Amino acid sequence: MAFADLYDIKGTDPAWTVPQDFTAVFNWEFAPERSRLLGLYERGKTMQWNATDRLDWSLELDPEDPQQLPPDALPINAAPFFQNLSRQEQMTIRRHHQAWSTSQFLHGEQGALICAAKIVQQVPDLDAKFYAATQVMDEARHVEVYKKLLEKFGLAYPMTAPLKQLLEQVLRDPRWDMTYLGMQVVIEGLALAAFARIRDQAQNPLAAAVNAYVMEDEARHVAFGRLSLRQYYPELSQAERDEREEFLVEACYLMRDRFDAVELWRHLDLPVEACLDHLHNSGALASFRTRLFSRIVPTVKDIGLWGAVARKGYAQMGVLDFANVDLEAMAENDEKVASAFDARRRHVDATIAAGA
Ligand SMILES: [Fe+2]
Numbered sequence: 001m002a003f004a005d006l007y008d009i010k011g012t013d014p015a016w017t018v019p020q021d022f023t024a025v026f027n028w029e030f031a032p033e034r035s036r037l038l039g040l041y042e043r044g045k046t047m048q049w050n051a052t053d054r055l056d057w058s059l060e061l062d063p064e065d066p067q068q069l070p071p072d073a074l075p076i077n078a079a080p081f082f083q084n085l086s087r088q089e090q091m092t093i094r095r096h097h098q099a100w101s102t103s104q105f106l107h108g109e110q111g112a113l114i115c116a117a118k119i120v121q122q123v124p125d126l127d128a129k130f131y132a133a134t135q136v137m138d139e140a141r142h143v144e145v146y147k148k149l150l151e152k153f154g155l156a157y158p159m160t161a162p163l164k165q166l167l168e169q170v171l172r173d174p175r176w177d178m179t180y181l182g183m184q185v186v187i188e189g190l191a192l193a194a195f196a197r198i199r200d201q202a203q204n205p206l207a208a209a210v211n212a213y214v215m216e217d218e219a220r221h222v223a224f225g226r227l228s229l230r231q232y233y234p235e236l237s238q239a240e241r242d243e244r245e246e247f248l249v250e251a252c253y254l255m256r257d258r259f260d261a262v263e264l265w266r267h268l269d270l271p272v273e274a275c276l277d278h279l280h281n282s283g284a285l286a287s288f289r290t291r292l293f294s295r296i297v298p299t300v301k302d303i304g305l306w307g308a309v310a311r312k313g314y315a316q317m318g319v320l321d322f323a324n325v326d327l328e329a330m331a332e333n334d335e336k337v338a339s340a341f342d343a344r345r346r347h348v349d350a351t352i353a354a355g356a
């Protein structure tokens, strides 16, 4: 079956075009050579992996609960109207919500692929171009794995409007740092938190492993944003930094609200008002919505966009406490968890071989 046939919303556009207006920069000095960025580039090269053989694609998803997540991973699970539906109807909604959510991962990954390629062209420093080139390859692999996973769902959704809006904004912006802010800081920072939930809660081994391996790469991408931007922002004027802080806060609201999944409930003919009321007033999404910012807030502080605008915005969102999270420890843990998945796979393979 062609991938286009998996879209449950008929008439989904086959392509999306975003006009570009930016300057491609060649660097004849082959500089600078910031040791931490070059170190990250070395890691980017040595930690490449092949999705064809690192994952066991013979594993299937569960037809009733594809990724085998806890019931509350569906944020309307405890809503009274949902509880009154038949088991069959509940299963259908669960499957669609997981496919919708994985589709957003897939589309976000293609966005990251395009953004990383834009950074290669646009960023003035060669060390950053080097690293971004490894990210382009990483993102191609991420598109590959989420596409394959969605094929196992047999169901896909188009990109949600808020994600499209943010991507279009950063791709059209001619300033190189804005691509980083939108992608490496906001979208990837938030993706790490969303992937972590599947990695840590999915009982389906394929779905969990896909997210663990993607996270191992994403942690480097967030570090790339930090290392590239933390020298740049102190050089800007306060007014220029304020403008970026305003952008960040708005982008964070936009990305947080995309998890409301309004278009999904509408498509499934569910009572949209009752869904939103449950999401916002029952506490079903509250801790997830907060955790989404665990990687963004410390990054924003680290790159020096920590003026009154950002602090006020994050205080209003109730996520200011994440400012002191140890990002390097989190990234190290992401790598450890990915290695644990490798070890488990080797153990299963060895057991099967011994049995044969
Ligand atoms: Fe990615």
Ligand SMILES: [Fe+2]
Binding pocket: 112, 139, 188, 217, 218, 221
């Ligand atoms: Fe990424």
